[in-house]
Amino acid sequence: MTRYALALEYDGRAFSGWQVQPDRVTVQSVLERALAQMAGQPVRVHAAGRTDAGVHASRQIVHFDTDAKRTLTAWVRGVNSFLPEGVGVLWAREVPDHFHSRFVATARHYRYLLLNHPVRPALWAGRVGWSHHPLDLDALRAAVPHLLGQHDFSSFRAAECQAKTPVKTLSRLDVHAEGTLLYFDFSADAFLHHMVRNLMGALLHIAKGNRPPEWMAELVAARDRTIAPPTFMPDGLYLAGVSYPSEYGLATEPEPRHGLI
Missing domain, CATH: 3.30.70.580 (Pseudouridine synthase I, catalytic domain, N-terminal subdomain)
Incomplete structure (x- = not known):
């Protein structure tokens, strides 16, 4: 075998x-x-x-x-x-x-692609998320440090999640803009069910000016899914890579950004 x-x-x-x-x-x-x-x-x-x-x-x-x-x-x-x-x-x-x-596996890597444009995508429909609201990327990036490190991510956990613990370590959350296309790169030891989409919902809530960046720390501390924004659309979410110990010789980290992925 x-x-x-x-x-x-x-x-x-x-x-x-x-x-x-x-x-x-x-x-x-x-x-x-x-x-x-x-x-x-x-x-x-x-x-x-x-x-x-x-x-x-x-x-x-x-x-x-x-x-x-x-x-x-x-x-x-x-x-x-x-x-x-x-x-x-x-x-x-x-x-x-x-x-x-x-x-x-030692880490999982997800990439979320978001089109920030006044009209919905047609050629990229289903391949990118979409927000027609003007976004404050400086405010969004200011919220990121509140998420990095080891936390109880219960505020971003789906009700049907079967993970044994909500405590995860988010080691990376980078936001990169290329024109109207935004790349969100997440890396963690593991992710809860709907965790990335729920984080996206909260980040965009801040980027739209509905809450200040510091509100993200309050969400994390609350450990309460009911007070966080709705789960964001799945369209732009990609499992972009998985990391393993070097002994296995598998180069599986995400590739550099190109086109849609």
Whole structure:
């Protein structure tokens, strides 16, 4: 039995999230079906993170076990030939038996793309978030330090979140503007369900002038989801990379910004 790691990219609009669900098309279900066709036997995959419906990935990492003997090229090009449009394998690597895409990960990286423009996007619809309000980026950036470090992020946690603890360490939150397109880069040891989208909702609430930057510290301290702004749209959210110890030789951090991702 050999264990392989794969990197995937996908457009979340076509799927009901990552995880297999009855009578729903999900990324996991179509990938397992494609791998089974290539392997000639059932294959179960495990992902670094479960993305919701409408959320994309430019670097999702998964692993699976099989005793089928195939080349690494077959696990990429061959599997892609069985996958629908909107999802594809980027690379395949053989990894040790103790590798686990979720449990040995040291950090996850998400990127949120936001179009700040008076009219809604058409060509980029579903690929970027959108705000037509003028945004004060200086105020938004002033709120960021209140989020960095280890905190109880209960104010940004979905009610259905199954994480054992709401305490996470947010090590990076960078905001970069290229014209009307804004890039928000988040890195943490792990994320709660809807955490990035809930953080985006609060950051934009401040950027619109509804609250001062210091209000973010109050939200964190309150540990109360009911007083925070609504969850922001999934459209511009991408799982952009997953970090692992160097022993595995997997370069999976986000690539430099280019185009939409």
